[in-house]
Amino acid sequence: MNGESGDKQQENDIAKQVAVLVQQAKALQSAGSSLSTRLRIEEQALSQQAVALEKKIGRLRADAFSALEKDELSQELAEKIEEDIQRAHGMVCEGDVGALLPPKFSGRFLRMLLGPVNVKAAETDVRFKAKEEYNAYRDRTAVLFLLFPCILLLSENWFWQGCFPALPVQAYQAWLLFFYTSLALRENILRINGSNIRPWWVYHHYCAMLMAVIALTWDIRGHYPDCKKKQRGVHLFLIWAVMQGGAMLLQNRYQRQRLYTRIALGKAGRMDVVWGEAAGVFGQLSLLYPLLFLLQVCQCILGFLFVRTVFRKDSEWQVVGCGLLLLIMAIGNFLNTVETLVAKMRI
Amino acid sequence: MNGESGDKQQENDIAKQVAVLVQQAKALQSAGSSLSTRLRIEEQALSQQAVALEKKIGRLRADAFSALEKDELSQELAEKIEEDIQRAHGMVCEGDVGALLPPKFSGRFLRMLLGPVNVKAAETDVRFKAKEEYNAYRDRTAVLFLLFPCILLLSENWFWQGCFPALPVQAYQAWLLFFYTSLALRENILRINGSNIRPWWVYHHYCAMLMAVIALTWDIRGHYPDCKKKQRGVHLFLIWAVMQGGAMLLQNRYQRQRLYTRIALGKAGRMDVVWGEAAGVFGQLSLLYPLLFLLQVCQCILGFLFVRTVFRKDSEWQVVGCGLLLLIMAIGNFLNTVETLVAKMRI
Numbered sequence: 001m002n003g004e005s006g007d008k009q010q011e012n013d014i015a016k017q018v019a020v021l022v023q024q025a026k027a028l029q030s031a032g033s034s035l036s037t038r039l040r041i042e043e044q045a046l047s048q049q050a051v052a053l054e055k056k057i058g059r060l061r062a063d064a065f066s067a068l069e070k071d072e073l074s075q076e077l078a079e080k081i082e083e084d085i086q087r088a089h090g091m092v093c094e095g096d097v098g099a100l101l102p103p104k105f106s107g108r109f110l111r112m113l114l115g116p117v118n119v120k121a122a123e124t125d126v127r128f129k130a131k132e133e134y135n136a137y138r139d140r141t142a143v144l145f146l147l148f149p150c151i152l153l154l155s156e157n158w159f160w161q162g163c164f165p166a167l168p169v170q171a172y173q174a175w176l177l178f179f180y181t182s183l184a185l186r187e188n189i190l191r192i193n194g195s196n197i198r199p200w201w202v203y204h205h206y207c208a209m210l211m212a213v214i215a216l217t218w219d220i221r222g223h224y225p226d227c228k229k230k231q232r233g234v235h236l237f238l239i240w241a242v243m244q245g246g247a248m249l250l251q252n253r254y255q256r257q258r259l260y261t262r263i264a265l266g267k268a269g270r271m272d273v274v275w276g277e278a279a280g281v282f283g284q285l286s287l288l289y290p291l292l293f294l295l296q297v298c299q300c301i302l303g304f305l306f307v308r309t310v311f312r313k314d315s316e317w318q319v320v321g322c323g324l325l326l327l328i329m330a331i332g333n334f335l336n337t338v339e340t341l342v343a344k345m346r347i
Numbered sequence: 348m349n350g351e352s353g354d355k356q357q358e359n360d361i362a363k364q365v366a367v368l369v370q371q372a373k374a375l376q377s378a379g380s381s382l383s384t385r386l387r388i389e390e391q392a393l394s395q396q397a398v399a400l401e402k403k404i405g406r407l408r409a410d411a412f413s414a415l416e417k418d419e420l421s422q423e424l425a426e427k428i429e430e431d432i433q434r435a436h437g438m439v440c441e442g443d444v445g446a447l448l449p450p451k452f453s454g455r456f457l458r459m460l461l462g463p464v465n466v467k468a469a470e471t472d473v474r475f476k477a478k479e480e481y482n483a484y485r486d487r488t489a490v491l492f493l494l495f496p497c498i499l500l501l502s503e504n505w506f507w508q509g510c511f512p513a514l515p516v517q518a519y520q521a522w523l524l525f526f527y528t529s530l531a532l533r534e535n536i537l538r539i540n541g542s543n544i545r546p547w548w549v550y551h552h553y554c555a556m557l558m559a560v561i562a563l564t565w566d567i568r569g570h571y572p573d574c575k576k577k578q579r580g581v582h583l584f585l586i587w588a589v590m591q592g593g594a595m596l597l598q599n600r601y602q603r604q605r606l607y608t609r610i611a612l613g614k615a616g617r618m619d620v621v622w623g624e625a626a627g628v629f630g631q632l633s634l635l636y637p638l639l640f641l642l643q644v645c646q647c648i649l650g651f652l653f654v655r656t657v658f659r660k661d662s663e664w665q666v667v668g669c670g671l672l673l674l675i676m677a678i679g680n681f682l683n684t685v686e687t688l689v690a691k692m693r694i
């Protein structure tokens with residue numbers, strides 16, 4: 001008797017607790033959906049205002065410019081107006097409000113690989129974090145980028161008697177493919193989150209991905225001394241990769257410092273960045289630019305050497321293809337570096 | 348005189364408009380940051396409640412189970428309790444509230460390729476959309492998956508006199524690499540968004556990616572009739588790919604119908620899905636399962652044939668490697684398909 005009433009007690013207890021649970025879950029669910037509805041309405045209202053203001057900014061900037069051209073505006077006032085407009089632009093197009101603006105850029109590459117997923121971060125500090133993480137990733141991998149070809153080049157003479165075995169070189173190429181894919185994905189995400197990366201730096205990683213795939217299919221096997229001639233391309237490519245790794249480390253140092261200046265300046269627009277630049281990183285730039293140009297010249301020469309093999313009777317399409325891609329990348333890199341330089345000079 | 352006063356007029360006009368603009372931008376900015384602050388506070392409160400309720404659900408479920416074991420609970424009441432708990436679980440762990448729960452799963456693969464980006468969609472309908480898009484993507488690509496090897500196999504005899512040239516086969520492998528990478532990325536994103544995909548189906552795509560990379564480095568060039576022997580593996584692989592494409596189309600049909608049932612049932616938990624299944628898709632499953640098992644047997648045989656070449660004197664590591672991967676995939680696929688079947692039977 002006692003046992004049975006104990007059972008009943010237990011039954012009632014659990015049933016009661018479950019009933020309470022269901023009530024709580026219901027309350028939570030409706031709180032959740034009401035929050036999400038309210039949120040959507042408020043966000044939409046702010047987003048419409050932001051779009052309207054963004055248009056107005058464009059219009060006023062054009063007005064001020066044409067007034068300046070027609071001499072209806074003094075130089076002094078024009079500068080003050082431009083500064084104010086810049087400030088308004090920062091408030092509307094960056095930070096919390098900027099996150100509500102419809103994205104300017106919908107990465108085809110991202111959509112192809114990820115599907116229509118939203119990778120736009122809502123909060124500014126998250127966006128800065130993403131950029132910081134990207135820089136940290138580049139730092140970590142730049143070391144690998146430098147080490148991998150160094151080890152291959154050293155082993156060539158020490159262990160492999162002057163001939164690369166195919167596998168380590170292919171493993172290196174597979175790693176490059178992975179690395180460039182991840183850079184391209186991350187840069188697309190940064191662009192969606194409002195970074196001003198020039199599209200070329202992203203395209204240039206697509207070219208590099210294609211080059212890695214082509215290099216994977218390239219058969220470099222052979223015995224000494226035959227292999228020497230066949231593998232001359234591999235050898236040159238690795239040397240160039242070492243140089244590139246060095247430049248990458250330097251470039252990362254510069255970009256990181258630039259980001260810190262930017263964060264220190266708060267929610268900075270482009271203008272602020274340039275001011276920050278004059279202060280801290282100018283010295284680095286004057287070392288970086290010559291090095292980049294040198295690298296681009298080397299890239300060009302390498303591409304040319306590769307393409308030239310098309311006239312040899314044992315020419316391989318992989319070498320010619322990689323050569324063409326190297327030439328395209330060298331020219332694109334050069335043009336874009338010059339354009340960046342010119343843009344920095346102008347301001 | 349008139350011109351000058353016109354200028355002044357113009358100057359004042361623009362300056363005034365810019366001043367208004369800056370005011371508006373400031374107001375908008377503070378509205379944006381206040382919204383984002385409020386949002387963060389409310390979300391955090393709801394999220395804490397959701398975590399607490401999720402724990403409670405687990406505890407009550409365990410209590411009910413042990414009471415049932417000890418015969419302190421009637422079967423009937425236990426079923427009602429389980430149903431209620433299930434309902435509460437659906438309300439807390441899916442939908443708007445579920446989106447606020449801390450993610451159970453942080454894809455290493457995603458973090459490696461994308462960095463620490465948030466790909467969790469906030470709204471339930473967006474999450475269903477993502478799944479629908481994933482199914483649509485699989486449909487589109489299944490056709491290519493079927494066509495690509497068919498064309499290669501037909502051309503082998505019609506144009507290429509029994510020998511594959513290397514380039515089209517390598518292009519196919521490069522496409523496979525791209526395809527599997529994108530599937531793996533999308534499935535990781537779906538998992539983060541609460542899908543119950545078994546981890547194996549994702550791992551299995553990592554294996555397939557590795558296989559595509561290995562196949563890319565495989566040199567299949569040769570002249571007739573030498574090539575025949577060397578390319579027998581390619582030939583078999585392509586035939587198997589055609590079969591797989593067929594199964595994929597059928598599997599997609601089934602998965603899509605399953606999703607529609609699920610959407611029709613509203614914010615459904617797993618239970619509802621099983622009920623929906625019994626209704627509509629059972630016929631399809633009884634065709635799909637035998638076909639999947641047949642395919643897995645074929646995959647196993649193919650893997651075995653590839654691995655066996657290790658005993659030939661001209662054996663190539665690429666063939667053996669692909670064979671091992673095929674065997675691993677076949678066994679994993681089989682085990683997981685059986686486990687899914689058993690799980691469906693049990694309910």
Ligand SMILES: CC(C)(COP(=O)(O)OP(=O)(O)OC[C@H]1O[C@@H](n2cnc3c(N)ncnc32)[C@H](O)[C@@H]1OP(=O)(O)O)[C@@H](O)C(=O)NCCC(=O)NCCS
Nearest residue numbers: 131194195196197198201244251255292295296333337340
């Ligand atoms: C020239 C260079 C140093 C200028 O860098 P910069 O001063 O940051 O250039 P910008 O002011 O135009 O930068 C705008 C944005 O693009 C980003 N960016 C610039 N170059 C980039 C690159 N190569 N890769 C990725 N992002 C880049 C910046 O970080 C900045 O991002 P943010 O808006 O999120 O802050 C830089 O573009 C560079 O190093 N390019 C060299 C590439 C090259 O030729 N390599 C040699 C062969 S591989």
Ligand SMILES: CC(C)(COP(=O)(O)OP(=O)(O)OC[C@H]1O[C@@H](n2cnc3c(N)ncnc32)[C@H](O)[C@@H]1OP(=O)(O)O)[C@@H](O)C(=O)NCCC(=O)NCCS
Nearest residue numbers: 478542543544545548591598602635639642643680684687
């Ligand atoms: C066996 C099979 C038909 C079961 O499918 P199912 O009934 O949807 O299985 P479950 O109920 O376990 O599904 C749970 C979740 O995993 C998903 N899922 C199941 N199998 C999947 C697969 N192979 N790929 C991607 N997602 C899959 C489902 O869509 C569902 O997602 P949801 O929670 O977002 O709705 C399916 O797993 C399958 O087709 N596997 C065969 C793979 C194979 O062996 N291929 C042959 C060689 S390539």
